[in-house]
Amino acid sequence: MVLIDDVRIKVAGGDGGNGSMATLRMPTGTKSYPDGGDGGNGGDVYTVPSSNISDLNQFRYVKSVVADDGGKGLGKNQHGKNGEDKTILLPPGTKIIDEATGEEIEMTDQVDPVLIASGGRGGRGSHGFRPGPAHYTYTNEGGRGERKNLHLILSLIADAGFIGFPNAGKSSLLARLTNATPKIGNYPFTTIEPSLGTMPARRTGGGKVVLADIPGIIEGASSGRGLGITFLKHIEKTKVLLNCITCEDPNPLKTYQLVHKEFEEFNVKLNEKREVILLTKKDLTTEDELKEKVKILSEFNRTIIPVSIYDDESIKKLTEVILRNTI
Ligand SMILES: Nc1nc2c(ncn2[C@@H]2O[C@H](COP(=O)(O)OP(=O)(O)O)[C@@H](O)[C@H]2O)c(=O)[nH]1
Numbered sequence: 001m002v003l004i005d006d007v008r009i010k011v012a013g014g015d016g017g018n019g020s021m022a023t024l025r026m027p028t029g030t031k032s033y034p035d036g037g038d039g040g041n042g043g044d045v046y047t048v049p050s051s052n053i054s055d056l057n058q059f060r061y062v063k064s065v066v067a068d069d070g071g072k073g074l075g076k077n078q079h080g081k082n083g084e085d086k087t088i089l090l091p092p093g094t095k096i097i098d099e100a101t102g103e104e105i106e107m108t109d110q111v112d113p114v115l116i117a118s119g120g121r122g123g124r125g126s127h128g129f130r131p132g133p134a135h136y137t138y139t140n141e142g143g144r145g146e147r148k149n150l151h152l153i154l155s156l157i158a159d160a161g162f163i164g165f166p167n168a169g170k171s172s173l174l175a176r177l178t179n180a181t182p183k184i185g186n187y188p189f190t191t192i193e194p195s196l197g198t199m200p201a202r203r204t205g206g207g208k209v210v211l212a213d214i215p216g217i218i219e220g221a222s223s224g225r226g227l228g229i230t231f232l233k234h235i236e237k238t239k240v241l242l243n244c245i246t247c248e249d250p251n252p253l254k255t256y257q258l259v260h261k262e263f264e265e266f267n268v269k270l271n272e273k274r275e276v277i278l279l280t281k282k283d284l285t286t287e288d289e290l291k292e293k294v295k296i297l298s299e300f301n302r303t304i305i306p307v308s309i310y311d312d313e314s315i316k317k318l319t320e321v322i323l324r325n326t327i
């Protein structure tokens, strides 16, 4: 499944029900009294942020949210049923843009629902109108519900970010652990924006952990070259960095230092961030070589996990470490 973080939907309040034009028939010779009830109001559409949701996948196929129409009024002055409201739960951080007006609302952590499209009012029934044909000229139609085209954009803040040089295996790990489908292979410059995926976190009762594959770090990124600032900014917000160094690397020490040199130039605080070193593609090396590389990197006092996308045990371990560091 892909992660949907940008979607266009239609929302509409329910239409108001028509008022009834009923007339209470009295015995012949006496006056008749209009007794038609009012139509019910159309339901409203609300949005409310929910931290149990971390994507916009609910709109993958369903592209519209329409509240129920109000029921029509009936004779004997019976009021039509009000249409039920609809509430859209959105992940915090979703920006809602009204395409017609450009108006923007950001779903933050507030708890109060925001009215997005109001329902039409129910039409007036004939009750209380003066008897006689004149009342037939009153309009009793229910009002139309408000209709809007909305653009929803979710800026996900990643809990954990894969960093490292191109070809280190970042995209493969993201694809292995999450619902994301990033391009795998040597595509260091195809995406400037990090790809994101969510990983279920059952421990927290259905919560999700957001992982980011942050495109290849290259020398000079901190001075604005290459992918530069955009991705370093993303790194800043994550709770833990997953520093990927491939076992194919003949000099993991130098690679580690280069990545950290970039951090230092951009923002020293990044060096204080929680970090796990992933020795990736461990299936391409021997036990002895792996031990040697772990030893070399152990001087940095970080957790080191050898992983391979082909080794379930290592993926399981990585999952646990990510959960432990992000929740
Ligand atoms: N043998 C092996 N190959 C891997 C592993 N992980 C990734 N690769 C390969 O390494 C190459 C680069 O992987 P990719 O995920 O695109 O790296 P990225 O540039 O860091 O995102 C691809 O050809 C992958 O198929 C692994 O665990 N074992």
Ligand SMILES: [Mg+2]
Residues within 6 Å of the ligand: 167, 170, 171, 172, 183, 184, 185, 187, 213, 215, 216
């Ligand atoms: Mg990649």
